[in-house]
Amino acid sequence: MQTVLVVDDEFGVAEVLQSILEDEGYRVATAINGKQALARLNELTPDLIMLDYMMPIMDGTQTLAAIRSNPAFATIPIIMMSSLEEAAVRETCTDYNSFLRKPFRAMAVLKLVAQLLEQSARQ
Amino acid sequence: MNNKELSHEPGLERIATGVPGLDDVLKGGFFEGAVYIVRGTPGAGKTILANQICFQHARQGKRALFVTLLAENHARMLQHLEQMSFYDAHLIPKYVYYISAFRVLEENGLKGMMDLLRREMRAHEASILILDGLIAVEETSTSDREFRKFIHELQAHAATAGCCTLLLTNGRRGEYHPEHTMVDGLITLEDVPYGKRRQRELEVRKFRGSASLRGRHPFQITDDGLIVHPRPESRFLRNTGIDNAARISTGIAQLDAMTNGGLIADSSTLVLGPSGAGKTTLGMAFLQCSSKAEPGLHFGFYESPQRLVANAGLIGIDLKSKVEAGHLEISWRPPFERVLDGLGNELIDTVRRRKVKRLFIDGWGGFAGTAETHERLGPFFAAVANELRSLGVTTMCTMETPNLIGPELLVPGTGISAVTENMILLRYSEYQGRLRRLISIMKVRGGGFDPKLREFEIGAEGLRFVDSFKTAEGVLSGYSTERSDVAATPARARKQAKGRRVSARRRGKA
Numbered sequence: 001m002q003t004v005l006v007v008d009d010e011f012g013v014a015e016v017l018q019s020i021l022e023d024e025g026y027r028v029a030t031a032i033n034g035k036q037a038l039a040r041l042n043e044l045t046p047d048l049i050m051l052d053y054m055m056p057i058m059d060g061t062q063t064l065a066a067i068r069s070n071p072a073f074a075t076i077p078i079i080m081m082s083s084l085e086e087a088a089v090r091e092t093c094t095d096y097n098s099f100l101r102k103p104f105r106a107m108a109v110l111k112l113v114a115q116l117l118e119q120s121a122r123q
Numbered sequence: 124m125n126n127k128e129l130s131h132e133p134g135l136e137r138i139a140t141g142v143p144g145l146d147d148v149l150k151g152g153f154f155e156g157a158v159y160i161v162r163g164t165p166g167a168g169k170t171i172l173a174n175q176i177c178f179q180h181a182r183q184g185k186r187a188l189f190v191t192l193l194a195e196n197h198a199r200m201l202q203h204l205e206q207m208s209f210y211d212a213h214l215i216p217k218y219v220y221y222i223s224a225f226r227v228l229e230e231n232g233l234k235g236m237m238d239l240l241r242r243e244m245r246a247h248e249a250s251i252l253i254l255d256g257l258i259a260v261e262e263t264s265t266s267d268r269e270f271r272k273f274i275h276e277l278q279a280h281a282a283t284a285g286c287c288t289l290l291l292t293n294g295r296r297g298e299y300h301p302e303h304t305m306v307d308g309l310i311t312l313e314d315v316p317y318g319k320r321r322q323r324e325l326e327v328r329k330f331r332g333s334a335s336l337r338g339r340h341p342f343q344i345t346d347d348g349l350i351v352h353p354r355p356e357s358r359f360l361r362n363t364g365i366d367n368a369a370r371i372s373t374g375i376a377q378l379d380a381m382t383n384g385g386l387i388a389d390s391s392t393l394v395l396g397p398s399g400a401g402k403t404t405l406g407m408a409f410l411q412c413s414s415k416a417e418p419g420l421h422f423g424f425y426e427s428p429q430r431l432v433a434n435a436g437l438i439g440i441d442l443k444s445k446v447e448a449g450h451l452e453i454s455w456r457p458p459f460e461r462v463l464d465g466l467g468n469e470l471i472d473t474v475r476r477r478k479v480k481r482l483f484i485d486g487w488g489g490f491a492g493t494a495e496t497h498e499r500l501g502p503f504f505a506a507v508a509n510e511l512r513s514l515g516v517t518t519m520c521t522m523e524t525p526n527l528i529g530p531e532l533l534v535p536g537t538g539i540s541a542v543t544e545n546m547i548l549l550r551y552s553e554y555q556g557r558l559r560r561l562i563s564i565m566k567v568r569g570g571g572f573d574p575k576l577r578e579f580e581i582g583a584e585g586l587r588f589v590d591s592f593k594t595a596e597g598v599l600s601g602y603s604t605e606r607s608d609v610a611a612t613p614a615r616a617r618k619q620a621k622g623r624r625v626s627a628r629r630r631g632k633a
Contacts, residue, residue, distance in 0.1 A: 010223035012196055032226045054197075054215075056222040056243050083198040084215055092216075102198035 002117055003027045005046040007037040007063065008081070009055040013102070017050060020106045021113065034058025038066055041073055048117055051096070053082035053089050061093040068095050075123075077116040135332055138251065138287045141179025142172065144351030144468070147358065148327060148336045153289075153308070155250065156282040157331070158274070160257070160303065162294045163312030168323065168344050169291045170195065171207070172312070173253040174219075175348040176289070178209045180251050181218030188249035189221045190240065192228060192256030194291075197221045208347045220247050225256075228263055233273045236260065241280050249286055257292035261302075274302045307331040313339075317495040320460070325351055341462045341495075352464035356502050359471070359510035371417070371481070371517045374408035377588040378547075381564055381573040386545060390568070391508045391518040393487075393540060396549030401560055402521040404581050405547070406483035407435045407442060409519050410451055417480040419451040422470055424489030428453035439585040452477055456489065463493040467507050471514075479516055486521035487539060505542040544568035562588075 004021050008014045009032050018028040029044060031037035035058040037051070049067070053060035060080060067073045080096040081104075082089050089099065097116055100109065139152040146152045153159060163169045177187035191197065201221075204210040215221070222243060228236045244252055254260075264270035274290075281288040294300060303309050309329040315322050324339040336357040343350050370385035379385045386392055394402045406421070413419025421431065421442075428446075431453055435442040445451035454473055456466065467490070474482060484490075487504075494500050511518050522539065540546060546565040551558055560579050564572045579588045 009226065010191070010196055011193065011225040011229075013198075032230075054221050056224065056227070056239055059216075083201045083221075084212060088212060088215065103196070103202070 001025065001027045002047040003029065003044060004113065005029045005031065005037065005040060005044070005049045007031045007034065007049065007055070007060075008052040009033055010052070013052070013081075017109065020109060024110055024113075026113070034060070034063030034066070037063055041067070041070075045073070046076060047120065048113060049076055049078045050100070050113075051078055051080055053080055053084065060089075064093050064095055075120075077120045079112060079116065138180070140176045141182075142175055142349050142351060143347075144340070144342070144353050145325070145349070147353045148325070148340055148351060149330065150333055150335055153287045154332055155287050156285045157307035158278045158281050158288040158290065159308040159310060160290045160292060160300075160306050161310045161312065162292050162300075164293055164314065167293075167312035167314055168342070168349055169293075169312060170200065170255060171204075171344060172349050173255065173289055173291055174200075174204055175207070175209050177219045177251060177253060178211060178214060181214040182211070185218070185251070186247055186249045187219050187251040187253065188243055188247050189219060189253045189255065190224050190243070191221070192223070192225045192254070192259035194256040197223070206346060220249075224254075225259060228259060233260065233263060233269065237273065237276055237280070240277065241284075244280065244284050244286050249284075252281065252286050252288040253291065254288065255291045257290040258294070261292075271302060271305060274305050278305065278307075303329065312342075315339075315495075320495070322462070322495055341464050343462060343465070350465070352462050352468055354464050355467040355471070355506040355510070358468070359506045359513075372412050373405075373519075374410070374412045375405070375586055375588075377577070378405075378562070381575075381577070382545075382567055383571055383573075386517055386519075387567075387570060388517050389512050389515050390544040391511065391520065391542070392545035392547060393543040394519060394521045394547045394549065395524055395565075396521075397524050397526060397551065400549035400551060401562075401579065401581055401586065402523075402549060403431075403434075403485055404438060404440075404586055405549070406485055406519050406521060407431075407438075407440045408586055410442060410481060410483050411435075411440050411445065413445050413451040413481050415448075415450060417450075418477050419445065419481040419483070420473060420477060420479040421451065421453040421483050421485065422456070422473070423453070423483075423485040424456050424458045425485065427455055431455075437583070438581055439583055452479075458489050458492060461493045463490060463495070463499065463503060466490055466493060467503060470507065471510055474511065474514055474516055479514075482511065482516050482518045484518065484520040486523060488523055501539065501541070504539045508542050 004026050006014045006017045006028060014030045018030060021028045029040055029046065031040050033055045051060050051063060064078060067076065067078065077097040079098045079100050080089060081100045081102055083102045086099045086101065098112055100112060136155045137152040138155055139146050140149070161169050161172065173189070177189055180187050224236055224239055227239045240252070260273060261270050264273065277288065308327065308331060311326045311328055313324050315324050323342050323344065325342045326339045327335040336353050338354055338357050340354050341352045369388040371388045372379050372385045373382070394405055396402050410419045410421055423431065426434065432442045432446065442451060446453060452473070491500055508518070545567045548563050548565050550561045552561050561576050562579050563576045564574065577588050578590070579586055
């Protein structure tokens with residue numbers, strides 16, 4: 001069973017993602033900020049990370065940099081999520097694999113997750 | 124202590140909200156480092172107001188932090204804000220930053236929440252903090268005391284950080300809210316029904332450190348965000364009596380003669396009369412005298428500028444050249460559903476901007492139709508008239524009377540007549556088989572006037588006075604008859620006979 005780590009501070013967002021991913025057969029772990037996400041990475045090695053851009057304590061940009069700088073997690077596919085347009089997000093970070101604009105549709109999420117996991121498996 | 128003294132606060136910097144009208148109500152904006160509660164029912168406009176303040180703040184290169192609890196999710200909120208002109212996605216995340224704190228509140232309680240707010244305020248160098256959903260904190264608190272302690276601690280952190288904090292809540296209790304006694308200010312937003320209409324209203328219930336405009340002020344939510352319309356009754360408090368002895372021409376020589384040289388400068392004149400009696404024509408004649416020294420303004424509800432200018436041209440009144448020369452502005456407000464206070468403020472703002480000296484309002488009904496209650500009209504007009512007087516404006520305003528013809532003079536009971544210095548009455552009267560227009564002066568405060576009734580005609584050469592009623596009586600009743608005493612005198616009979624002979628000779632020559 002593949003594991004997805006969902007990192008989002010907003011109540012409701014992580015819960016919805018967890019539900020639709022679990023319904024599809026993924027194992028899901030959650031964190032409410034970057035600092036908590038890094039701590040979770042030491043407990044489990046996810047196959048994919050869904051990372052929110054704006055969060056308290058440690059935001060998406062800082063978290064992404066921390067993950068990529070650790071050789072153990074550097075190749076994990078990451079979906080950056082934001083209510084902002086991707087152009088705004090790319091002003092501070094680019095080292096993610098895909099972008100998901102909020103609010104999102106369940107089908108779009110599942111399609112994107114499946115696609116990235118498949119690409120990752122091939123590499 | 125007067126308002127001026129209260130407003131003087133050395134050492135406390137103001138943070139302008141940038142929300143039209145709100146800084147006037149707050150007399151300059153919020154104070155830095157202070158904590159305010161914004162309370163309102165769902166849909167009252169709290170979230171839009173808070174975002175509007177954040178983006179205005181961000182436009183000045185300052186930073187705002189928007190923290191939500193159990194509120195609309197960020198993605199949906201930003202989607203809605205995209206429709207607003209103040210929203211600028213480029214200012215996110217550097218200048219406006221959105222986070223949710225609900226999970227922290229759930230997992231770590233009030234202490235965890237306070238730590239988060241403190242840290243994030245500092246991390247983002249925020250000088251404005253919004254906490255949307257204060258009710259979630261209240262519900263998490265185990266007692267009023269714990270909730271008050273949270274507010275108290277937040278005040279201390281906000282003051283230390285110099286961060287102005289707005290707590291948005293819908294308030295679940297009645298009027299008793301212990302936190303209201305602690306915060307620096309309380310603003311309520313309400314949606315109040317008036318018959319079939321609803322009007323949004325903002326009130327500053329508490330504002331430490333400064334006076335504010337008291338009472339409920341209407342506001343609208345537009346594509347530009349909130350627009351607050353401070354009530355003229357609270358905004359224009361100058362009480363200026365007329366001390367100007369100068370006269371200003373009405374634009375009609377005979378009417379000037381009837382008023383001993385024209386209207387007293389800075390005064391207001393009510394022109395009463397039924398539909399079609401000539402009220403607008405009188406106003407156009409008044410505005411025809413607009414000049415560089417006496418700029419004019421037509422503030423009307425019924426005719427578009429093009430139509431007004433064209434109609435004036437048909438009766439020999441040249442408004443076109445006055446408009447082209449910049450001596451006259453025609454401001455048209457079609458009578459849709461509007462806010463009375465907004466109209467009053469727009470009028471005064473236009474007068475100030477144009478330094479208007481001659482103002483013609485056509486007509487009072489355009490204002491009256493927007494009033495939420497009838498009782499407001501008297502105080503409203505008194506405030507506006509006072510301000511116009513203080514600005515040195517001579518005002519002429521029309522008011523339509525409901526009956527076209529007849530013995531009764533039905534004046535809408537608005538209290539307006541008590542605050543106008545002058546009153547001119549236009550009426551119809553039937554006389555010798557014709558419907559005639561009459562003018563009479565009912566009141567000129569502080570000056571004498573000719574009380575006689577005059578007939579006037581409106582033709583291609585404008586407004587012309589004629590003397591038809593020297594021998595008539597019952598004119599004001601609308602049905603004139605020949606005066607029996609005058610008709611019976613030998614001298615009058617001889618004069619009438621002579622007149623008939625002269626007319627016959629003329630007809631013979633022709």
